Amino acid sequence: MTPHAWRRLMDDRPAVLAAAVLTTAAVVSLLAPWLAPYDPTVQPDPVALRLIGPSVQHPFGTDPFSRDVFSRVLYGARVSLGVAFGAMLLSVSLGAALGALAAVLGGWVDLAISALVDILIAMPRLLVVIALVATFGTLSPWWLVALIGGSGWLTTARIVRGEFRDHLNRDYVLAARALGATRWRIVWQHLLPAVAPQIAVAAALALAAVIPLEAALSFVGLGIQPPLPSWGNILLDGTDYLTSAWWLVVFPVGAVTMTVSAALVLADRLRVAIAGEERAP
Amino acid sequence: MSALLEIRDLVVEYAPRAAADKLTRAVDGVSMDIVRGETLALVGESGSGKTSLGRAVLRLVDVTAGTVRFAGDDVRALDGDGLRQFRRRAQIVFQDPKASLDPRMSVGDIVREGIDIHALAPRGAAELRVARLLEEVGLHAADATRFPHEFSGGERQRIAIARALAVEPEFLVLDEAVSALDVLVRRHVLDLLATLQAARGLTYLFIAHDLAAVERIATRVAVMQRGRIVECAPTASLFGAPSSAAAQALLAAIPRIPW
Amino acid sequence: MTPLLSVDGLQIDVSATGDAAAKPILRDVTFAVNAGETVGLLGASGSGKTSLALALLGLLPPALSARGRALFDGHDLIAMPDHVRRGLRGRRLSMVFQEPLTALNPRLRVGAQVAEVAHAHGERDARRAMRAAVDMLDRTGLHEADARARRYPHELSGGERQRVLLAMALLLDPALLIADEPTSALDVTVQAQVLQLLCAQQRERGMALVLVSHDLGVIATTCVRTLVVHDGRVVEDAPTRQLLAAPEHPQTRALVDAVRPRRRIA
Numbered sequence: 191m192t193p194h195a196w197r198r199l200m201d202d203r204p205a206v207l208a209a210a211v212l213t214t215a216a217v218v219s220l221l222a223p224w225l226a227p228y229d230p231t232v233q234p235d236p237v238a239l240r241l242i243g244p245s246v247q248h249p250f251g252t253d254p255f256s257r258d259v260f261s262r263v264l265y266g267a268r269v270s271l272g273v274a275f276g277a278m279l280l281s282v283s284l285g286a287a288l289g290a291l292a293a294v295l296g297g298w299v300d301l302a303i304s305a306l307v308d309i310l311i312a313m314p315r316l317l318v319v320i321a322l323v324a325t326f327g328t329l330s331p332w333w334l335v336a337l338i339g340g341s342g343w344l345t346t347a348r349i350v351r352g353e354f355r356d357h358l359n360r361d362y363v364l365a366a367r368a369l370g371a372t373r374w375r376i377v378w379q380h381l382l383p384a385v386a387p388q389i390a391v392a393a394a395l396a397l398a399a400v401i402p403l404e405a406a407l408s409f410v411g412l413g414i415q416p417p418l419p420s421w422g423n424i425l426l427d428g429t430d431y432l433t434s435a436w437w438l439v440v441f442p443v444g445a446v447t448m449t450v451s452a453a454l455v456l457a458d459r460l461r462v463a464i465a466g467e468e469r470a471p
Numbered sequence: 472m473s474a475l476l477e478i479r480d481l482v483v484e485y486a487p488r489a490a491a492d493k494l495t496r497a498v499d500g501v502s503m504d505i506v507r508g509e510t511l512a513l514v515g516e517s518g519s520g521k522t523s524l525g526r527a528v529l530r531l532v533d534v535t536a537g538t539v540r541f542a543g544d545d546v547r548a549l550d551g552d553g554l555r556q557f558r559r560r561a562q563i564v565f566q567d568p569k570a571s572l573d574p575r576m577s578v579g580d581i582v583r584e585g586i587d588i589h590a591l592a593p594r595g596a597a598e599l600r601v602a603r604l605l606e607e608v609g610l611h612a613a614d615a616t617r618f619p620h621e622f623s624g625g626e627r628q629r630i631a632i633a634r635a636l637a638v639e640p641e642f643l644v645l646d647e648a649v650s651a652l653d654v655l656v657r658r659h660v661l662d663l664l665a666t667l668q669a670a671r672g673l674t675y676l677f678i679a680h681d682l683a684a685v686e687r688i689a690t691r692v693a694v695m696q697r698g699r700i701v702e703c704a705p706t707a708s709l710f711g712a713p714s715s716a717a718a719q720a721l722l723a724a725i726p727r728i729p730w
Numbered sequence: 731m732t733p734l735l736s737v738d739g740l741q742i743d744v745s746a747t748g749d750a751a752a753k754p755i756l757r758d759v760t761f762a763v764n765a766g767e768t769v770g771l772l773g774a775s776g777s778g779k780t781s782l783a784l785a786l787l788g789l790l791p792p793a794l795s796a797r798g799r800a801l802f803d804g805h806d807l808i809a810m811p812d813h814v815r816r817g818l819r820g821r822r823l824s825m826v827f828q829e830p831l832t833a834l835n836p837r838l839r840v841g842a843q844v845a846e847v848a849h850a851h852g853e854r855d856a857r858r859a860m861r862a863a864v865d866m867l868d869r870t871g872l873h874e875a876d877a878r879a880r881r882y883p884h885e886l887s888g889g890e891r892q893r894v895l896l897a898m899a900l901l902l903d904p905a906l907l908i909a910d911e912p913t914s915a916l917d918v919t920v921q922a923q924v925l926q927l928l929c930a931q932q933r934e935r936g937m938a939l940v941l942v943s944h945d946l947g948v949i950a951t952t953c954v955r956t957l958v959v960h961d962g963r964v965v966e967d968a969p970t971r972q973l974l975a976a977p978e979h980p981q982t983r984a985l986v987d988a989v990r991p992r993r994r995i996a
Contacts, residue, residue: 192575192618361571365631368531369585369638370558379584383575517888517917623775653775653944654988681918683947686991724922726947728989730974 195467205459211452212397215445216275219267226261231417233257241435251437253427263441266419271449273334273404273414278396280339285346286389290381292347293354294373303347311344316403323412334413338400346392353385387464394457398450405446421446475642475674476505476528481537483520483527497523499698500537507641510668510675512689512706514682514721520698521678525644528676529561530554541642559589562635566647568627572619578605578630579615585638604633609663625656629663636667644676649684661688682721686710694718733762734906734938735786736801740808742781745795755781755794756962763938765905770949770970771942772985773959779942782959783910786940787825788815802906821851824899828911830891834883840894841867841879847901866897871927889920893927900931907932910942925952947989950974958982 199205218225228234233255240256242248250259292303322337357363357380366376407413408422416423421442428438483498497520505511513521526532528539530546539546541561549557565571572581579601586597602612608629619627628648635643645664649657665688667673679685685692686706693703694717702715713719740759744752756778763769773779785796786807800807803822805814819825827833835843844863845856853859860879868875870893883891892912899907909928913921929952932939943949949956949970956973958966960981966973977983 192620194618361565361567362573364531365563365565365571365634366573366584368529368558368563369634370555370588371584375588379576380573384573516919654946655774655944655984658988683918683989683991720919724919726922726925726945726951726989728947728950728974729971730990 192467195463198466199459199463202459202463204455205463208452208455208459211448212456215267215449215452216271218264219271222261222264222268226258226264228258228261230257230262230265230419241431243435244437250441251435253424253435253438254431255427259424259437259441262419262424263421263445266421266424266442267445269331269414269418269420270401270404270408270422270446273331273338273420274397274401274449276335277339277342277400277404278393280335281342281396281400282346282389282393284340285343285392286350286385288343289347289350289352290354290377293351293358294377294381300351304351307344307347311348315341315399316406319403319407320412323407331414331418334404334407338403342396342400346389346396349388349392350385353388354381357381357384387460387467391457391460391464394453394460398453398457401446401450401453405442474504475507475542476676477538477540478503478505478528479538479540481524481527481539482535483523483532484535485523496698498527501695501698501700503693503700503703505642505674505676507674508672509690510677510688512677512679512685512692513695514679514685514692515695515717516680516721518697519695521680521695522646524695525563525646525676525678529563529644530557531563555589559585559638560640561642561644562638562640563644563646564628564631564635564648566650568624568631568651571631572627572634574619576618577615578610578617578619578622581619581630582615582633582637585634589638591638600637601633604637605630607636607667608633609659623656625652625660628652628660632660632663632667636671640673642674642676644678646678647680648677650679650681657684658687664688681725682710683725692718694721731764734765734767734802735763735940736799737761737786738799738801740782740785740796740798740800742778742785742790742794742796744793754962756785756959759798759964761957761964761967763906763940765938766936767955768932768939768941768953770953770956771940771959772944772946772949772956772982773942774944774981774985777959778962779959780910783825783908783940783942786908787819787823788812789825817851820847820899820904821902822905824902824904824907826892826895826899826907826909826912828914830888830895830915831883833895834891836883839880839882840886840891841876844879844894844897844901847898851902862901863897866901867894870894870897870900870931871923872897887920888916889924892916892920892924896924896927896931900935900937903935904937906938906940908940908942911944912941913948914943914945921948928952945989946974946985950989958985 236256240252241254242252244251248258248260250263253259288303292300318341319337326333363376363380366380404413404420405422408420409425411426414420414423416427424442425439428435432439479502481498481501482496485495485497487494501524513524515521523532527534534547541557546557579598582601582604583597586592586600592600601615605612605614610626610629622630649660652660661684668675677685677689689706691703692706692709693700694715696717702709702713702718709718713722738760740756741754742756743754759782771779771782781790781794784790786800788807788810790796796808798808834840841860841863844866845859848859848862864876864879867879872878872890872893878886878890913924916924925948941949941953953970956968956970957964958979958981965979966982973982974986977986
């Protein structure tokens with residue numbers, strides 16, 4: 191996409207709104223220690239403050255351990271979004287690097303990477319991650335980033351390999367070769383900028399996939415371990431009370447839904463911008 | 472007259488796409504010389520192999536057999552520094568003005584790329600060179616900050632020519648460089664190419680399927696058919712008395728205008 | 731004799747911008763085409779000639795709007811409601827464009843696409859439509875027409891695809907064919923064949939032809955009369971030979987010069 195196209199994207203309201211939602215969520219999560227009214231792990235009064243519905247002092251209510259849910263959601267954002275962004279960056283970088291290598295080097299490197307992708311892509315990601323977690327035991331958030339990120343590079347690799355191969359045959363790349371450009375230069379100067387929009391789409395989609403994945407893992411006790419809050423384990427703590435204490439479900443699920451929707455809208459608007467660019471730059 | 476380019480028994484084969492397909496021989500044993508300062512036109516129908524020949528000469532496609540000597544050096548044997556030097560001396564302008572310029576780069580960056588690759592000038596001096604090149608091809612220095620899509624087909628070809636000239640080549644392959652242009656624009660670009668040739672002492676390999684375009688600019692014409700050269704003659708002789716069937720067919724295809 | 735097509739004061743504007751003072755793409759266009767006549771629309775890129783052709787066919791992009799009249803068969807092509815236009819297109823009034831690859835559906839076999847023209851205008855019998863399609867393809871000089879009819883567009887060469895488009899345009903024997911740069915994407919030898927085909931079909935059917943091109947060579951070999959379009963206006967309207975011998979407008983002179991050879995050609 192040309193600079194003109196990026197500027198046009200900034201006029202696209204849904205895209206801007208979605209980006210704003212994600213940025214706000216990220217900023218809020220970073221500022222959690224200052225924004226949260228209570229400490230998310232402290233249990234002030236185990237009896238009197240148990241399971242109170244939303245009120246002025248507790249806008250999101252309290253959980254079975256009488257902890258303020260609002261504070262837990264804010265701190266949970268730090269962990270959930272932190273893991274999600276980390277995993278997304280890892281999977282997109284890994285995918286882009288491998289896809290680029292396969293396309294540019296060709297030969298057996300391409301064969302090996304493509305074969306690997308074709309085999310791994312058949313495996314359902316959730317089960318793979320669960321199996322890995324089961325093997326390596328209870329995880330720190332960093333481990334979780336590595337496992338989730340390390341399992342998600344396949345689609346990005348395919349996209350990048352495909353786009354690179356397409357552009358490698360185009361006249362302007364041939365012109366660069368005729369000028370004497372090295373493969374490295376062609377990749378950085380011509381191919382990566384060409385593929386950047388598609389990588390951005392892949393990144394947004396990766397984010398939309400990873401946020402619920404971490405929440406699901408934490409909900410079944412295999413992700414973020416309590417007392418460290420995450421959107422998934424807030425639900426976990428309230429499993430026995432889910433039908434009566436609706437605030438334990440609505441707020442964390444709402445947070446997940448909001449961020450995932452924003453990521454999906456962003457991915458979609460980017461796709462539209464890319465298609466529009468191809469038709470009339 | 473020294474031959475700038477000597478081609479002997481050149482063969483270019485393409486691997487089949489499917490296992491069942493045969494190997495395609497795009498260039499089937501071509502030998503010819505290009506003399507310094509001349510414009511040799513290479514004409515033929517689509518599929519005659521002329522584009523493959525043009526690209527093989529520049530080592531942009533793999534050569535299966537034969538030799539290409541540029542100013543005495545064996546092009547196929549070049550590597551590293553030698554290859555980089557060759558890339559400065561021999562350049563190419565492609566057919567499709569919409570596809571040959573990177574749409575994400577500004578015109579200035581596009582023209583400057585060769586200068587940067589060969590470290591011909593530091594940043595400031597390079598930008599000055601770019602400005603002068605743009606003016607030389609009939610555009611404005613201020614166009615350097617604009618993007619390819621803002622220009623017409625003819626203007627984009629001028630940008631492509633400026634890009635090729637930036638490394639100060641001696642030899643230019645014009646691969647159907649005017650075929651995609653309007654007749655009026657075609658005329659202007661051909662005039663530009665003629666002016667540049669005189670000013671810089673360039674040698675041209677002008678690939679085309681249209682003899683009418685060739686007529687204005689070529690000193691000699693080589694006719695290609697199915698990978699082979701079937702006739703090679705000075706332009707006037709070819710147009711006046713073509714001997715090969717291929718040349719005759721091409722001449723017959725030129726619209727007979729009832730003057 | 732009433733002309734087959736009578737264009738009166740045609741104007742094409744860019745309707746999208748709010749800028750009322752924006753220069754029109756085409757203005758004051760008035761000319762007529764008689765039955766069986768061959769007329770060339772000659773102009774450089776951006777002269778407005780393609781917009782003219784699109785306006786007559788009702789195919790202007792939404793950003794452009796047309797005013798004025800273009801009478802054909804007693805109907806005004808500009809103000810015509812869509813359903814009437816659909817009845818006319820293909821049957822009385824046909825078109826061929828420059829880029830055959832984009833004009834053809836890549837997922838349908840070419841024979842089916844030609845037959846589709848018959849179906850769209852009422853032919854119910856599938857076999858009859860397909861036979862007419864193959865027959866038409868054969869008449870356009872497509873070798874082994876019944877085998878080729880079963881191929882997909884990407885399996886054919888540029889010249890073959892253009893013959894398919896011609897077959898689609900001529901199937902129902904229209905009174906007027908508008909061809910916009912029909913040979914620009916083709917090799918010069920293939921171009922010669924397609925132009926020959928166009929001329930032959932035009933003569934055989936007594937069909938009127940409007941040929942839009944930037945190349946006077948193409949127009950001079952097919953059209954008896956030529957209109958020169960420059961900067962949104964028709965600047966000259968004369969028999970082609972007259973234009974070649976004594977061009978009046980400077981743009982015409984430039985276009986004539988562009989195709990004048992420097993030396994004699996065998």
